[in-house]
Structures are given as C-alpha cells and as structure tokens.
Amino acid sequence: MDVLEARARFRELRGSDGPVDPVELDEIWAALATVRPEDVLGEWKGGEFRTGHPLNGALAKADWYGKTFTAVDDAKPLICRDATGGLYSNRALGKGEASLWTVEFRGESTATMVYDGQPVFDHFKRVDDSTLMGIMNGKGVPAEGPFFYFFLERVES
Structure with a gap:
C-alpha cells in the first residue's frame, strides 16, 4: 500500500461506524510518514477506531475532546469537556499529563507522547498536514498488541 x-483508506475507515480490522490499520500505519515532536504542537480533536480493544468507548464516557501539545515538554493527553461544555485537562484520568519525545516503534523513530504518571505511549504518524494517526502502546502490551x-x-484557530 x-x-x-493509505490516506484514502484511512479516511474511509475514519468515517465508518462499523468495526475496523487492526490488521488493516497496521497496513495503513506502515505506509504513513513519521513526524517530529515539533511538528505536532497545537490543539487536536480526537476520535477512535472501533477495533474491539478494551478501551473502545472509554474515552467517550469521559467526554474526551482531544489532545493539546503546547510544547514538547507540555502535553495534555486527555482534554475533556466539563458539564458546561468547557474544555479542561483531565489530569486525574491521565494520572498527570505528558511530554513529546522521538521514540522508535516498529523500527521507525516518530513523535511519541509519553505519559507522566503511567507506562503509556501514544505513537503518531502523519496522514496529511492536519491529521495524525495514533497507536497507544504501553507496559504489558505484547509486541503484536492489541493496540488502541x-x-x-488539527484544530485551526
């Protein structure tokens, strides 16, 4: 591919309500370009692919909006909506906040968000100038997954 x-298939799957095969997402991931931490700074609105992962639906229950990367050492992984619709960094859910690093994942070095309070990594690759694909990985997850x-x-200001 x-x-x-990969970009065309990504867009189709992003708009799909049905379940998505992780094998197909891995094929898309392999075709995408890596990114540097500096390239992802800004505010991002997020969504998930329904693959049957145990975390599917959990972020929606927390009213997850997305992520904000103010600087490489100031990342807010869980921007959520409060009862009035306002946005806030849900530090309790994320066990703190995070920072951006370049980390090798599947043989490629790419921008990765490292959580401060838990052994979790969000790896990123570029779909296009305003879209990133992410794979959440962490301690205890086998090399073959399952991944989230x-x-x-990107939210334009």
Missing part, C-alpha cells in the same frame, strides 16, 4: 492509498488505534485532527 502506498501513502495515497485513534486519530487526531
């Missing part, structure tokens, strides 16, 4: 095919797959869309 080349990058253009998600996406971020």
Whole structure:
C-alpha cells in the first residue's frame, strides 16, 4: 500500500461506524510518514477506531475532546469537556499529563507522547498536514498488541 492509498483508506475507515480490522490499520500505519515532536504542537480533536480493544468507548464516557501539545515538554493527553461544555485537562484520568519525545516503534523513530504518571505511549504518524494517526502502546502490551488505534485532527484557530 502506498501513502495515497493509505490516506484514502484511512479516511474511509475514519468515517465508518462499523468495526475496523487492526490488521488493516497496521497496513495503513506502515505506509504513513513519521513526524517530529515539533511538528505536532497545537490543539487536536480526537476520535477512535472501533477495533474491539478494551478501551473502545472509554474515552467517550469521559467526554474526551482531544489532545493539546503546547510544547514538547507540555502535553495534555486527555482534554475533556466539563458539564458546561468547557474544555479542561483531565489530569486525574491521565494520572498527570505528558511530554513529546522521538521514540522508535516498529523500527521507525516518530513523535511519541509519553505519559507522566503511567507506562503509556501514544505513537503518531502523519496522514496529511492536519491529521495524525495514533497507536497507544504501553507496559504489558505484547509486541503484536492489541493496540488502541485513534486519530487526531488539527484544530485551526
């Protein structure tokens, strides 16, 4: 799969209500370009792919909005909505906040968010200039997964 095919298929799957096969998401991931931490700074609105992962639906219950990367050492992984619709960093759910690093995952070095209070990593690759694909990984997850797959869309100010 080349990058253009990967982008097209990503868009189809992102808009899908049905379950998504993680094998297909892995094929898309493999075709996408890596990113540097500095390239992902800003505010992002998020969503998840329904793969049957145990975390599917958990972020929606927390009214997860997305992520904000103010600086490489100031990442807010769980921006949620409060009862009035306002946005806040849900530090309790995330056990703190996070920072951005370049980490090797599946043989490629790419921007990765490292959580401060738990052994969790969110790896990112570029779909296009305003969209990232993410894979959540962490301690205790075997090399073959299961992984939590998600996406971020840049919020234009």
